[in-house]
Amino acid sequence: MDRTAVLVMEMQRGVVGDIARFPDLVATCEKRDVFRNAAHVLRGARNSGIPVVHCTAAFRADRAGSHARTTPFLAHLLKDPAHMLDGTPAVEVLPELWDPGDLESRRFHGFSPFTGTSLDMTLRSLGVERVVALGVSLNLGIQGLAIEAAALGYRVTVVTDAVAGIPEEYAQAVLDHTIGLLATRVTAARVWEGGR
Amino acid sequence: MDRTAVLVMEMQRGVVGDIARFPDLVATCEKRDVFRNAAHVLRGARNSGIPVVHCTAAFRADRAGSHARTTPFLAHLLKDPAHMLDGTPAVEVLPELWDPGDLESRRFHGFSPFTGTSLDMTLRSLGVERVVALGVSLNLGIQGLAIEAAALGYRVTVVTDAVAGIPEEYAQAVLDHTIGLLATRVTAARVWEGGR
Amino acid sequence: MDRTAVLVMEMQRGVVGDIARFPDLVATCEKRDVFRNAAHVLRGARNSGIPVVHCTAAFRADRAGSHARTTPFLAHLLKDPAHMLDGTPAVEVLPELWDPGDLESRRFHGFSPFTGTSLDMTLRSLGVERVVALGVSLNLGIQGLAIEAAALGYRVTVVTDAVAGIPEEYAQAVLDHTIGLLATRVTAARVWEGGR
Amino acid sequence: MDRTAVLVMEMQRGVVGDIARFPDLVATCEKRDVFRNAAHVLRGARNSGIPVVHCTAAFRADRAGSHARTTPFLAHLLKDPAHMLDGTPAVEVLPELWDPGDLESRRFHGFSPFTGTSLDMTLRSLGVERVVALGVSLNLGIQGLAIEAAALGYRVTVVTDAVAGIPEEYAQAVLDHTIGLLATRVTAARVWEGGR
Numbered sequence: 001m002d003r004t005a006v007l008v009m010e011m012q013r014g015v016v017g018d019i020a021r022f023p024d025l026v027a028t029c030e031k032r033d034v035f036r037n038a039a040h041v042l043r044g045a046r047n048s049g050i051p052v053v054h055c056t057a058a059f060r061a062d063r064a065g066s067h068a069r070t071t072p073f074l075a076h077l078l079k080d081p082a083h084m085l086d087g088t089p090a091v092e093v094l095p096e097l098w099d100p101g102d103l104e105s106r107r108f109h110g111f112s113p114f115t116g117t118s119l120d121m122t123l124r125s126l127g128v129e130r131v132v133a134l135g136v137s138l139n140l141g142i143q144g145l146a147i148e149a150a151a152l153g154y155r156v157t158v159v160t161d162a163v164a165g166i167p168e169e170y171a172q173a174v175l176d177h178t179i180g181l182l183a184t185r186v187t188a189a190r191v192w193e194g195g196r
Numbered sequence: 197m198d199r200t201a202v203l204v205m206e207m208q209r210g211v212v213g214d215i216a217r218f219p220d221l222v223a224t225c226e227k228r229d230v231f232r233n234a235a236h237v238l239r240g241a242r243n244s245g246i247p248v249v250h251c252t253a254a255f256r257a258d259r260a261g262s263h264a265r266t267t268p269f270l271a272h273l274l275k276d277p278a279h280m281l282d283g284t285p286a287v288e289v290l291p292e293l294w295d296p297g298d299l300e301s302r303r304f305h306g307f308s309p310f311t312g313t314s315l316d317m318t319l320r321s322l323g324v325e326r327v328v329a330l331g332v333s334l335n336l337g338i339q340g341l342a343i344e345a346a347a348l349g350y351r352v353t354v355v356t357d358a359v360a361g362i363p364e365e366y367a368q369a370v371l372d373h374t375i376g377l378l379a380t381r382v383t384a385a386r387v388w389e390g391g392r
Numbered sequence: 393m394d395r396t397a398v399l400v401m402e403m404q405r406g407v408v409g410d411i412a413r414f415p416d417l418v419a420t421c422e423k424r425d426v427f428r429n430a431a432h433v434l435r436g437a438r439n440s441g442i443p444v445v446h447c448t449a450a451f452r453a454d455r456a457g458s459h460a461r462t463t464p465f466l467a468h469l470l471k472d473p474a475h476m477l478d479g480t481p482a483v484e485v486l487p488e489l490w491d492p493g494d495l496e497s498r499r500f501h502g503f504s505p506f507t508g509t510s511l512d513m514t515l516r517s518l519g520v521e522r523v524v525a526l527g528v529s530l531n532l533g534i535q536g537l538a539i540e541a542a543a544l545g546y547r548v549t550v551v552t553d554a555v556a557g558i559p560e561e562y563a564q565a566v567l568d569h570t571i572g573l574l575a576t577r578v579t580a581a582r583v584w585e586g587g588r
Numbered sequence: 589m590d591r592t593a594v595l596v597m598e599m600q601r602g603v604v605g606d607i608a609r610f611p612d613l614v615a616t617c618e619k620r621d622v623f624r625n626a627a628h629v630l631r632g633a634r635n636s637g638i639p640v641v642h643c644t645a646a647f648r649a650d651r652a653g654s655h656a657r658t659t660p661f662l663a664h665l666l667k668d669p670a671h672m673l674d675g676t677p678a679v680e681v682l683p684e685l686w687d688p689g690d691l692e693s694r695r696f697h698g699f700s701p702f703t704g705t706s707l708d709m710t711l712r713s714l715g716v717e718r719v720v721a722l723g724v725s726l727n728l729g730i731q732g733l734a735i736e737a738a739a740l741g742y743r744v745t746v747v748t749d750a751v752a753g754i755p756e757e758y759a760q761a762v763l764d765h766t767i768g769l770l771a772t773r774v775t776a777a778r779v780w781e782g783g784r
Contacts, residue, residue, distance in 0.1 A: 394708070398744055431648055436664060451731075457599035459738070459739075459740075459741035462648070462738065462741055462742065462744075463738045463743075463744070463769065463771070464768065464769060464770070464771070464772070465769035465770065477697055495780045500716075500739055501739060501741070502739025503735060503736075503738060503769075503770070504735050504736070505740055505741065506703070507589065507702070507735075507736050507740060508740065509758060531769065532735065532766060532770070535731055535735065535766065536673050536732075536735040536736075536739075538730075539698075539700050539728065539731065539732040539735065539736075540700070540703050540735075541661045541696025541714065542655070542658065542676065542699060543655075543697060543699065543700055543704055543732075544655075544698075544703060544704065545658055545697070545701035546653040546658065547659075548656045548658075557643050557765075558765075559765070562765045563696050565758050565761055566762075566766075568758075569727055569753075569754075569755070569758045570727050570728060570762075572660065573659065573660060573661035573699075573727065573728060574659050574660070574699070574728070575659070575660070576660070586755075
């Protein structure tokens with residue numbers, strides 16, 4: 001069976017936590033039980049020795065490392081000089097999803113976890129061939145994760161009730177019409193069925 | 197003003213042309229006038245000396261270079277041993293969109309144009325800072341193009357009536373809820389307004 | 393045992409063949425029996441079903457895809473408008489080293505085989521974990537191959553009598569003080585001992 | 589004039605500092621005045637607002653992120669479970685070369701600074717087109733830096749008296765027969781002549 005890792009996309013305090021900037025995304029996560037489902041997946045992974053990698057976003061005050069003006073979304077977010085600053089609580093992983101044995105792949109650019117980061121090297125060093133994806137959002141990050149992982153030759157599983165996007169019906173459509181082409185879709189309750 | 201290139205995503209005979217495998221995608225392209233709009237964008241580019249790069253997909257009969265079994269979509273497509281074989285008419289760019297001065301970035305893996313290809317090197321060698329994207333599809337390739345290009349620091353413009361995906365309402369939702377975060381959206385009629 | 397591929401670095405007619413631009417490099421290849429040793433390695437590979445990938449260099453007349461002015465060496469070489477032009481005999485692999493079943497990874501930029509190419513994707517699609525390297529030169533290409541392959545997690549074997557560089561004593565020093573840190577060094581006669 | 593950044597390769601306490609593992613490398617650095625010359629280059633950079641990026645190496649105790657067994661050199665170094673552990677003084681940049689405004693690109697794999705890291709993204713986000721390289725060593729890291737940077741289209745300048753390798757005559761030969769093909773070579777005293 002393929003060696004697996006769990007990739008957790010931007011489940012950070014400033015994204016979907018207590019100091020989140022995106023209230024609609026938090027609301028849909030709560031409605032869909034994303035936090036509880038994510039915690040369930042991560043517990044199962046850790047119990048089986050499956051590595052968990054948090055793919056996080058952060059910015060420096062001077063914006064070095066970020067393509068700060070090239071996308072409408074980032075240009076908008078970074079009007080706030082304090083948005084997701086490295087070293088502040090906003091960039092921390094949600095405490096209920098963090099374990100000291102977890103790995104982190106922090107990036108300062110883009111919306112996807114592989115391009116221009118060490119994530120592929122981390123996974124290769126661990127012999128990983130399959131990634132189980134959860135987190136936010138289905139608008140950008142989860143799509144980017146699945147598209148890049150597929151291009152790199154990983155098998156991808158997306159945990160359908162541990163991901164979210166907005167609006168909610170769009171998130172479901174992304175699962176149906178994009179993610180379904182790239183990945184196996186399972187619920188948190190079933191992701192570890194049949195072993196890792 | 198930024199130096200620009202046009203990226204044409206998989207406008208190939210075997211994808212949306214006379215020997216296309218995806219009739220629904222062809223139908224929506226025709227309905228949306230994608231072929232005519234694409235030709236209009238490319239004419240404008242060539243008249244201004246803007247490079248045109250066709251990002252094409254192909255497979256070898258022995259599947260070397262392709263991650264042939266890792267995604268549901270590709271596993272399905274490659275049940276056909278003749279699907280989009282390198283060197284066959286299926287991989288050719290639509291004749292009405294091809295010009296001998298165009299460039300091609302052919303890949304054998306994945307659904308997005310940058311990861312694991314020379315496309316970034318081609319664009320950098322030309323001093324390109326902005327890409328204008330058209331082609332198919334809004335299910336995979338155009339998202340991948342926009343997400344990867346944004347991660348690499350390019351500005352992205354998507355020509356809204358020279359792209360397509362299925363179902364049609366999903367394609368429109370992708371433009372609204374994913375592409376809009378990453379790219380400027382314009383129609384073919386207006387893409388070259390105000391110069392390149 | 394690790395799955396292996398052979399990487400042949402720039403054994404092209406315009407580099408070390410009948411229309412070579414680098415006579416000193418050709419002379420040292422002949423003196424060291426590089427051509428015969430390379431052919432021996434490739435025969436053994438093909439007999440065992442080990443894939444052979446020719447990593448070749450080429451340029452377009454318009455220099456698109458090449459960083460034509462950023463290095464002293466390339467700036468010098470490309471004063472010749474006909475240097476290693478794509479589609480000309482100069483870019484062909486030496487006939488005695490070519491087999492129709494071989495793969496090719498052609499690049500238009502740089503002096504190393506992995507950065508900004510599809511070579512890593514090709515090898516991953518084949519399940520390759522170890523590369524056996526031969527070709528030219530120990531001044532640039534073989535060093536780049538070994539450094540990049542090591543960074544990507546491949547095991548590397550360099551065939552000491554199927555590589556060359558100039559001056560000859562420098563080539564030997566590179567094998568001793570750089571390649572030896574990154575790779576296993578074997579002669580062509582022994583490379584397939586103990587299986588692949 | 590091209591926008592420039594300085595890349596400092598592994599000038600860390602555990603590599604060439606007070607707790608260095610490589611005494612021969614320290615001795616040659618001292619003999620060649622590498623520390624003083626490096627400090628001179630960095631002062632000039634900071635005075636002109638030129639960004640300084642320290643390209644550092646580190647390992648985790650569990651080796652996640654490192655290809656720990658694929659190269660002879662690393663297999664040897666990592667027999668020591670405490671070698672260059674992340675979070676220990678060994679991975680710190682030499683205090684006399686560090687400034688709080690500097691950037692760091694830390695990697696856990698390989699011997700070169702670009703492959704599988706965010707360094708290219710950092711430089712692109714800053715608009716950098718030329719890199720000035722110093723540090724250690726001319727056996728691996730400086731070659732890797734120059735080869736990868738050239739492949740990515742950067743202009744490269746190597747500060748000849750702020751780099752070192754062992755044995756010393758080999759280091760000089762690398763400057764002559766490899767670096768000279770890829771980079772401009774200048775002394776620390778002259779690197780900022782004529783502006784940045």
